Amino acid sequence: MSESRAQDAASDLGPGSRRRTWAELLAGRAERQRQGLGRGHKLQESAVRLLRRHLNLSDLLLEVEGSACKTLCLNQLMDPEASADLSGSFIGSALRDQASRLGVPVAVLSSRTVASSIVQICASSGEPSPRVLLNAEQRKKMSSLLEVAQYLLAHSMFSRFSFCQELWEVQNSLLLEAVWRLHVQNIVSLQELLESHADTRATVAWLFRDLCLLCEQMEVSTQHTDIARAMLSDFVQLFVLRGFQKNSGLRSVEPAQMAQLAMDVLQRMLMFTLEALATELQDESPAYRAVKSWFGVFCGHTYGAAVSTDAPKRFFSHTLTQVLTHKPVLRVSDAVQMQRDWSFAKTHPLLTSLYRRLFAVLRPEELVGHLQEVLETHEVxxxxxxxxxxxxxxxxxxxxxxxxxxVARLLARAFESCDLDSMVTAFLVVRQAALEGPSVFPPYSDWFQASFGSTRGFHSGSKKTLVFLFKFLSDLVPFEAPRYMQVHILHPPLVPSKYRSLLTDYVTLAKTRLADLKVSVENMGLYEDLSSARDITERAHGCPP
Incomplete structure (x- = not known):
């Protein structure tokens, strides 16, 4: 009978079909079981994600465990006085029991609990917003909470990943100092926290806002100055290392994203300070304090052990380039007319302090080479x-x-190929240096005579170079100050007699311009008094015929 049923079953198989063996049938059942287990695991993960996103943890604990458990596990985690007698093991045990009853991983529950407590600590000051620093009471509570977090972390009851996600959900409720203390206490590093957020633009905006506030508030109260400086130093050190260190050995989930974030934050902070400097900054205004504090990060001690790498040097070079090329709206004619107001004494002290800090890292040869490179490759x-x-x-x-x-190299290049850009740069640079006085740089009159007053002058090669020089000087006449035309007239370039008309035409043009400016030829001066708004005149001893 069994044979007939087997034959009937076999006969039901279609043509070309093969009867499966017991091993194959059992393997199929095992595969179905494995698939079932996989679906169950995915379902559990989805449930945990859903719970983490929508769970009101306090209400759920109150519903499941009653008011006593809520008081124990939430409020006492936050309150250092109430939790002083509770050990980390006791709190961890309570969280483990709750996680078991709720059916969620204890690490997820602990992360959510600590994140929720941090938010409540940040909101507990009662002080006016916006703020980035904790007060003394908040720091005490934060210290107590982080001790609990360290215990949970050491006993594999805390998920850094879940914790980071929880913090990003409430980032606008966090004070920057609370985030920094997580880094200092080794709960979660700044790098790990920043890398865990997928929205780089939102992270940059948040950091930029809070760093500006930190710089503004840094020197308002001496009580917080050391903490604020340590915070700013740690953030800047991270950004510089991640943004400017080549072949970094630092661990990074998405190194390109982190490097871009670091560059963007540093760029926005620099642009903010340069924009503020372009306005009339009032001393000790919030903007003034912010600029002063941010420029303070350009110090070697800010970078600690990183000074042995090239990252700070690349950062300083990049910063100098950004400063030199910021909003290049001024034309050369503007520079010719206004450069007297850009001397060292008349430049904003905050900007000169930034230059001096940048100079401390870059050697003089590098600085001059960098200036030359920027002028040759950028609008400035x-x-x-x-x-x-x-x-x-x-x-x-x-x-x-x-x-x-x-300057000598610029002039040589200018006359070699009639390069107007090199000529303009040479004259502007030498005039600017001469503004600082003869103890620093030779007077413009001495330089002009040395460069063009002999047969070895840069212009003496041919008629083409002479025409180039006098056309350049003539084009400057409508824009430049009288003192420079006076120098050109009193110490004219040496010109062969057959090209004398080139010099005569320029002298006539310059004298006409001086007359329009009501500057007497008889009272032409050679030197400038930087302490005065007027030219100091010296009696001239005649003009070239």
Whole structure:
């Protein structure tokens, strides 16, 4: 009978079909079981994610465990006085029991609990917003809470990943100091926290806002100054290392994203400070304090052990480039007319302090080379370029000869190929350096005579170079100050007699311009008094015929 049923079953198989063996049937059942287990695991993960997103933890604990459990596990985690007698093991045990009853992983529950407690601590000050620093009472509560978190972390009852996600859900309720203390206490590092957020733009906006507030509030109260400086130093050190260190050995889930975030934050902070400097900053205003504090990060001690790497140096070079090229709206004619107001003494002290901090890391040869490279490859902000030149020759005496050599190279290139850009740069740079006085740089009259008053002058090669020089000087006449035209008339370029008309035409044009400006030829002066708004005149001893 069994044989007949087997034959009937076999006969039901279609043509070409093969009867499966017991091993194959059992394997199929095992595979179905494994698939069932996989679906169950995925279902559990989905449930946990859903719970984490929508769970009101306090209400759920109150519903499941009653008011006593809520008081024990939430309020006492936050309150250092109430939790002083509770050990980390006791709190961990309570959280483990609750997680078991709720059917969620204890690490997820602990992360959610600590994140919720941090938010409540940040909101408990009663002080006016916006703020980034904790008060003394909040720091005490935060310290107590982080001790519990350290215990949970050490006993594999805390998920850093879940904790980071919880913090990003409530980022606008966090104080920056609370985030920094998580880093200091080794709960979750700044790098790990920043890398865990997928929305880089939102992270940059949040950091930029809070760093500006931190800089503004840094020196308001001496009680918080050391903490604020330590916070700013740690953030900047991370951004510089991640944004400017090549072949970094630092662990990073998404290194390109983190590097871009670091660059964006540093860029936004620099642009903010430069924009503030372009306005009339009032001393000790919030904007003034913010700029002063941010420029303070350009110090070697800010980067700790990182000073042995090239990252800070690349950061400083990049910053100098950004300053020199910020909003290049001024034309050369503007620079010719206004550069007197960009001397070292007239430049905002905060900007000169930034230059000096940048100079401390870069050697004079590197600085002059960097200036040359930026001018050759970028549109520049002439105000920043020339104020930088003034600061360079004032603060670094060894750079004075380097600037002279640079100007000589610019002139050689200009006359070799009639390169107007090199000619403009040479004249602007040498005039700017001469503004700082003869103890720093030779007077413009001495430089002009040395460069063009002999047969070895740059212009003496041919008629083409002579025409180039006098056309350039003539084009400057409508824009430049009388003192420079006076120098050109009293110490004219040496010109062969057959090309004398070129000089005569220029002298006529310059004298006409001086007359329009009501500057008497008989009272033409050669030197400038930087303490006065007027030219100091010296009696001239005649003009070239």
């Amino acid at each position: 902000n002439w105000r920043h370029v020339l104020s930088c030149v003034s600061t360079l020759v004032i603060c670094l005496p060894e750079a004075q000869q380097l600037v002279k050599d640079w």
